Structure formats: C-alpha cells, structure tokens
C-alpha cells in the first residue's frame with residue numbers, strides 16, 4: 003500500500019554566506035507498508051524519520067526513487083491531484099495542534115468544513131496541516147460535519163467532552179481528539195509523528211489502545227514515528243530502524259529472532275539517549 007523504491011532525499015543547507023551544501027537526509031530507502039499494518043519508524047534525532055513521513059503525504063518529494071501510495075507514484079500527480087491524495091492521509095503530532103479557540107467538536111469537524119468550503123470532490127481524507135485553520139469558519143454545530151465529528155469523538159471515547167475547549171483536556175485526551183480529527187474523513191493512512199512523546203505512561207497506553215482499535219475497526223494503515231521503543235514494541239507489527247538516513251533494518255516485532263535484533267538496536271539507542279553517545 004505504501005512503497006518506497008530506492009528513495010533518496012537530499013536537502014540543500016545554506017551557510018551564512020548563502021552557499022549551498024547538500025545534506026543527504028535519506029539514502030536508498032526501499033520498504034513497503036501493508037494495508038492495516040501498524041508500522042514503526044525509530045531512529046535518533048536527525049536520522050530522517052520526519053522526512054520519511056513527509057514523503058508519504060507528499061509534503062516532500064524524493065530527490066530520486068519513487069514513493070507510491072496505493073500504487074500511485076506521488077511525484078507524477080498534478081498539484082490538485084496531490085491535494086486530493088493528501089486528504090486520504092490523516093496525521094497527528096506530538097503537540098496535538100488543536101485550535102484553542104474552538105470546541106472539541108468544532109476541532110474534529112474542521113477538516114470536513116474546510117473540505118466543503120473548498121468544494122472538493124470525494125469524501126475521503128485530509129491533511130492535518132490544513133486544520134491549522136487560517137480563515138476557516140467555526141463550525142456552527144449544525145448539519146453533517148458536527149454529527150460526523152460526534153461519531154468520531156464517541157469512537158475515541160471523548161463524546162462527553164465535545165463542548166469543552168482543548169485547554170480543559172489532559173494531554174492524552176487532546177491526542178485522542180486529534181486522532182478523531184485525523185480520522186473524520188476516513189483516511190486510508192494515519193501518520194503519527196511522536197504521538198505519545200509528551201504524555202505520561204497511562205495516557206500513552208490510552209492513545210496506543212486507540213490506535214490499535216483504529217487499525218482493527220477501520221483497516222487503516224498506521225505509521226508511527228517514535229523514539230519511545232516501548233511504544234514501538236507494544237503497538238507495531240514491524241519497525242524500520244533509521245540510522246543517519248539509512249535503513250539498517252526492518253524488524254518483525256513479533257518474531258523472536260527479529261526481536262533480538264530490535265533489542266540490540268534498543269540497547270544502543272538507549273545508551274545513546276542516556277549517555278549522549280553510542
């Protein structure tokens with residue numbers, strides 16, 4: 003469903019004098035992520051995790067190689083097609099990105115309202131980036147978007163909080179609202195960028211249980227970028243290990259021999275994170 007075929011991504015880093023230097027963020031990445039799979043991506047800071055996510059929703063284009071989603075080469079899409087494709091992908095972030103001045107229900111309904119206002123064809127998906135909401139009208143609480151938002155809030159067990167504002171919620175509750183918002187357009191894929199990094203362990207468990215339910219009941223493919231190895235171990239079917247932009251392994255979390263490989267990476271990562279060196 004998501005395929006990376008020999009993907010390279012190089013950025014140009016400009017020095018103070020304006021001279022450009024290439025920075026190879028991803029080298030020769032080939033991997034595929036199945037339908038309804040929960041796929042983890044781990045790696046140290048700067049290893050290319052976010053770049054990999056941004057390639058999946060076409061916010062970045064590969065410098066070479068091909069990224070395909072449902073068989074479609076994203077680089078071959080025209081801008082309008084790319085926007086539609088992006089609407090089939092939901093995204094959640096470490097900092098939730100909810101709008102403080104809107105109710106929980108209005109936050110969740112926002113992608114639907116934006117979709118309607120722009121008169122976009124097709125019912126599926128949205129890019130969470132668009133929910134930052136510049137110029138978007140507050141949903142009035144009437145009509146289909148609100149009903150759909152309430153359904154999604156029930157799905158993440160947040161129905162009772164629909165009339166509250168984000169500031170009245172815990173971090174875990176905010177993330178569950180963000181999940182409801184990301185799913186309101188029934189995306190095929192949910193991208194999660196450090197979804198539990200600012201949560202305590204109880205709220206982490208609640209969010210991960212919600213993601214497991216999303217996969218089970220909606221058949222959504224979920225890609226989870228996280229530096230929290232327990233989260234990857236607890237929720238993912240497989241995980242890619244990125245080291246300095248290179249894919250050094252794709253580990254089947256359930257397989258004993260693969261688990262050993264992941265544990266050995268985890269040990270190195272833990273030593274790095276704790277001691278600042280490998």
Ligand SMILES: Nc1ncnc2c1ncn2[C@@H]1O[C@H](COP(=O)(O)OP(=O)(O)OP(=O)(O)O)[C@@H](O)[C@H]1O
Pocket residue numbers: 013014015025026027045046047048049050051052053054
């Ligand atoms: N738009 C950009 N322009 C220039 N360099 C970039 C750009 N985006 C990312 N990079 C560089 O590419 C490399 C990979 O960045 P990326 O954000 O993908 O890493 P990451 O693993 O997600 O890091 P972190 O865990 O700190 O978020 C880094 O060296 C980063 O500085």
